[in-house]
Amino acid sequence: MIEIRPDFLAGTAPAKAACTGCSSSEPLGFDFEYAYQPIANVRTRTIYAHEALIRGPQGEPAPTVLSQVNDINRYPFDQACRVKAVRTAAALGMQELLSINFLPNAVYRPEACIQSTFQAAREYGFPIDRIIFEVTEGERVQDRPHLVDIFKAYRRFGFKTAIDDFGAGYAGLNLLAEYQPDIVKIDMDLVRGIDGQPPRQAIVKGIVQICRELNIRVLAEGIETPQERDFLANCGIELMQGYLFCKPAFRALGKIDPAAWP
Numbered sequence: 001m002i003e004i005r006p007d008f009l010a011g012t013a014p015a016k017a018a019c020t021g022c023s024s025s026e027p028l029g030f031d032f033e034y035a036y037q038p039i040a041n042v043r044t045r046t047i048y049a050h051e052a053l054i055r056g057p058q059g060e061p062a063p064t065v066l067s068q069v070n071d072i073n074r075y076p077f078d079q080a081c082r083v084k085a086v087r088t089a090a091a092l093g094m095q096e097l098l099s100i101n102f103l104p105n106a107v108y109r110p111e112a113c114i115q116s117t118f119q120a121a122r123e124y125g126f127p128i129d130r131i132i133f134e135v136t137e138g139e140r141v142q143d144r145p146h147l148v149d150i151f152k153a154y155r156r157f158g159f160k161t162a163i164d165d166f167g168a169g170y171a172g173l174n175l176l177a178e179y180q181p182d183i184v185k186i187d188m189d190l191v192r193g194i195d196g197q198p199p200r201q202a203i204v205k206g207i208v209q210i211c212r213e214l215n216i217r218v219l220a221e222g223i224e225t226p227q228e229r230d231f232l233a234n235c236g237i238e239l240m241q242g243y244l245f246c247k248p249a250f251r252a253l254g255k256i257d258p259a260a261w262p
Helices: 062-066 074-091 115-124 144-157 173-178 198-213 226-234
Strands: 033-041 046-055 097-101 131-136 160-166 183-186 217-220
Touching: 033 074, 046 062, 046 074, 074 097, 074 115, 097 160, 131 144, 131 183, 144 160, 144 173, 160 173, 183 198, 198 217
Parallel strands: 046 097, 097 131, 131 160, 160 183, 183 217
Antiparallel strands: 033 046
């Protein structure tokens, strides 16, 4: 069990070198930017959150940046991502929640590795209760119990948590049995054309029912058509994300197309 001191919860604890990984990291060596894609609440017709999506310095696709991440620079990259996402969100005047992807294999001790996030939130005036940390369920996490510990610590720190691409990875329901995040994001491959695919419909309905019983909000990704939107809304899913609503906006906050609302 991780002991969380009150000063960590308040974000006032001084940063400390808690482990070899944290103290021996090298400079990042490359630059990156963010595009922000809104997450829509189709029931209230409002923007619930914005997901920070990695891009190259000139808006290049994420793989051009992620291909440069390796075992040596993974930790500084993960730390730089958190700080830049918070700084940019604050500079853009974001009032909604901010969703940040993190690399669990770059987190050595949650209470130490979170310090840069606390410092950025304090410096740029972005409340930590408006930050969601999400991890891709399909990522090859080296130590699943460690990921669960990270999630539990982040929740105790005051952050929200999400599992991304649910249904696409190797962990699936086993991960959900060990930890219940605030949000489960259904993988876009399950969403694509769901209005005409009975097997996908059955799977998504099952996920919605499980999450309802576990008090987890469901978010559907990759919405591209009104038919997909309407079927998912009829399943009880309120949170949606995809090109139907807005494409990622480079170094800006995307706005929902009024025609996208049901």
